[in-house]
Amino acid sequence: MLVLALDTATPTLVAGLARWSPDGGPEVLAERTVPSGNRHAELLTVAVTEVLAEAGRAVTDLDAVVTGLGPGPFTGLRVGVVTAAALADARGVPAVGVCSLDAVGSGARTVVTDARRKEVYWAAYGADGARTDGPGVVRPEELAVQGPVVGDPRFAERLGAPVTPADVTTAGLLRAAAAQLVDPSALSSTTHPALVPLYLRRPDAVPPTSFKPATSA
Amino acid sequence: MSEPLVLGFETSCDETGVGLVRGQTLLSDALATSMAEHERFGGVVPEIASRAHLEAMVPTVHRALAEAGVHASDVDAVAVTAGPGLTGALLVGLAAAKAYALALGKPLYGVNHLAAHVAVDELQHGRLAEPSMALLVSGGHSSLLLVPDLAREVQSLGRTIDDAAGEAFDKVARVLGLPFPGGPPIDRAAREGDPAAIDFPRGLTGPRDAPYDFSFSGLKTAVARWVEARQRAGEPVPVADVAASFQEAVADVLTRKAVRACKDHGVDHLVLGGGVAANSRLRALAEERCARAGIVLRVPSPRLCTDNGAMVAALGSRLVAAGVAPSAPDIGADSSLPIDVVTR
Ligand SMILES: [Zn+2]
Numbered sequence: 001m002l003v004l005a006l007d008t009a010t011p012t013l014v015a016g017l018a019r020w021s022p023d024g025g026p027e028v029l030a031e032r033t034v035p036s037g038n039r040h041a042e043l044l045t046v047a048v049t050e051v052l053a054e055a056g057r058a059v060t061d062l063d064a065v066v067t068g069l070g071p072g073p074f075t076g077l078r079v080g081v082v083t084a085a086a087l088a089d090a091r092g093v094p095a096v097g098v099c100s101l102d103a104v105g106s107g108a109r110t111v112v113t114d115a116r117r118k119e120v121y122w123a124a125y126g127a128d129g130a131r132t133d134g135p136g137v138v139r140p141e142e143l144a145v146q147g148p149v150v151g152d153p154r155f156a157e158r159l160g161a162p163v164t165p166a167d168v169t170t171a172g173l174l175r176a177a178a179a180q181l182v183d184p185s186a187l188s189s190t191t192h193p194a195l196v197p198l199y200l201r202r203p204d205a206v207p208p209t210s211f212k213p214a215t216s217a
Numbered sequence: 218m219s220e221p222l223v224l225g226f227e228t229s230c231d232e233t234g235v236g237l238v239r240g241q242t243l244l245s246d247a248l249a250t251s252m253a254e255h256e257r258f259g260g261v262v263p264e265i266a267s268r269a270h271l272e273a274m275v276p277t278v279h280r281a282l283a284e285a286g287v288h289a290s291d292v293d294a295v296a297v298t299a300g301p302g303l304t305g306a307l308l309v310g311l312a313a314a315k316a317y318a319l320a321l322g323k324p325l326y327g328v329n330h331l332a333a334h335v336a337v338d339e340l341q342h343g344r345l346a347e348p349s350m351a352l353l354v355s356g357g358h359s360s361l362l363l364v365p366d367l368a369r370e371v372q373s374l375g376r377t378i379d380d381a382a383g384e385a386f387d388k389v390a391r392v393l394g395l396p397f398p399g400g401p402p403i404d405r406a407a408r409e410g411d412p413a414a415i416d417f418p419r420g421l422t423g424p425r426d427a428p429y430d431f432s433f434s435g436l437k438t439a440v441a442r443w444v445e446a447r448q449r450a451g452e453p454v455p456v457a458d459v460a461a462s463f464q465e466a467v468a469d470v471l472t473r474k475a476v477r478a479c480k481d482h483g484v485d486h487l488v489l490g491g492g493v494a495a496n497s498r499l500r501a502l503a504e505e506r507c508a509r510a511g512i513v514l515r516v517p518s519p520r521l522c523t524d525n526g527a528m529v530a531a532l533g534s535r536l537v538a539a540g541v542a543p544s545a546p547d548i549g550a551d552s553s554l555p556i557d558v559v560t561r
Contacts, residue, residue, distance in 0.1 A: 041308045042549040045315040049546065059320055074264065075305045078271050079312045086313040089275045090289055090320030194272065203264035 001063035005173040008080030009072025009100035015047035016170025026174035030054035068100030103172030105150035221293035225530025228310030229302025236527030245284035246527040249273035270309040296533025299327030300554025307550035324543035334490035337528035355491030356383030368539035375429025385433035410461030495519035
């Protein structure tokens with residue numbers, strides 16, 4: 001089956017196209033990783049168009065969409081999630097959500113990404129690659145690291161452990177979605193499951209002191 | 218061949234709106250709102266609104282399609298509010314609209330929210346006279362616009378220099394112990410009150426003030442001071458009279474300036490829009506003053522005055538008909554999109 005994979009949980013957006021089979025796993029046909037900062041909404045569909053063109057496929061060829069559900073900075077994260085939900089809905093194909101940290105690195109590891117506010121998002125994985133703990137959000141000093149650490153190397157010092165740089169990848173997203181992709185008929189395309197981001201934090205529920213966005217127009 | 222079918226998305230504040238329009242005919246207007254979740258904060262919390270938009274998006278699209286009795290593949294163009302509004306909220310709608318446009322292989326129009334408030338009137342009253350004047354008042358905006366060509370040229374004549382009119386309603390409601398949002402309860406309370414009971418200030422109406430700009434901050438403060446003084450003196454607060462007098466001050470300034478703008482620019486059509494346009498006193502006073510000045514007043518039904526997806530689809534439809542080029546694939550949202558940008 002032809003699968004589009006998206007992730008906007010980190011400042012680098014990922015859009016990849018892969019062939020996937022239960023026996024062979026993912027075969028990545030085209031991938032864009034764009035350091036887009038807070039411009040995910042501008043650049044994500046452009047990247048999707050590019051990977052489709054590079055692989056010589058049309059959007060009508062898609063059989064499923066996989067998206068990272070975070071954790072990640074909320075505004076950017078939602079761009080990928082809503083894009084996946086809308087694309088899948090418009091094409092009538094299933095949308096599968098996975099924890100974005102599952103798509104970083106492989107094997108036994110602890111994954112850390114930038115959660116801002118001097119904290120990291122993290123999750124731990126066993127030798128078979130399955131998540132054993134997390135996802136969570138914590139100050140790096142307070143994280144009990146298990147095994148090698150991969151992800152954002154800027155936190156090495158505060159973790160007190162070396163961090164091998166690693167990002168979300170198309171292959172990682174598909175591996176994380178494998179269980180759900182095995183039987184796509186089980187994923188109904190008409191009432192497709194709600195994709196809910198892994199926010200991990202409650203909203204800062206303080207209304208703007210003065211809400212008048214349009215008055216500056 | 219039938220007229221183009223346009224799918225419109227609106228997520229600039231707390232309403233998730235998805236609407237379908239064919240030509241100037243309204244087919245559906247599906248709406249989800251997170252207003253109840255903001256009530257206890259007395260204002261719209263951006264992160265709560267953004268989360269709600271994401272949850273509501275696909276179900277609201279389904280409702281809009283079902284109500285209209287069409288299939289997604291029937292859509293000829295997609296339109297979306299690109300600004301102004303809350304950035305995080307705008308981005309959910311923009312990303313969704315881009316994805317639908319890409320998946321359906323149709324053009325995308327990122328449009329100005331304020332111009333969409335004007336366009337929605339075409340669904341009820343037919344083609345807009347051009348030029349028209351537009352007075353848009355809500356919790357997010359208070360603007361006076363000159364509209365020579367809705368598809369290509371909209372000019373800002375004036376706007377609020379501090380609070381939006383709807384914000385003033387919310388704050389005065391809080392002072393009076395009325396619920397949020399403040400517009401409807403103040404309107405109700407004012408019906409029992411005397412609009413001339415208290416002479417609240419009319420902001421920016423002096424001879425040397427900007428003729429088309431608004432200010433509601435001083436009015437809001439004056440109401441609060443008046444009520445506090447009563448409370449300090451141990452006297453009861455005449456809620457109905459305060460509500461009526463406050464509402465009168467707002468309606469007076471808005472309509473006076475709108476009618477003056479029409480006269481100054483030789484324009485004989487005025488369109489009202491935005492949530493505050495549902496206020497009964499504003500509507501009545503606008504009718505009265507427009508009739509006296511020989512101005513044709515057009516006010517959409519209250520449901521279409523507030524934010525919704527159909528208004529975005531209506532403007533998108535206008536853009537398609539006018540042959541305006543669609544937006545670039547890398548279009549972004551702009552929280553303070555200027556009004557002279559109808560589409561970007
Ligand atoms: Zn509005």
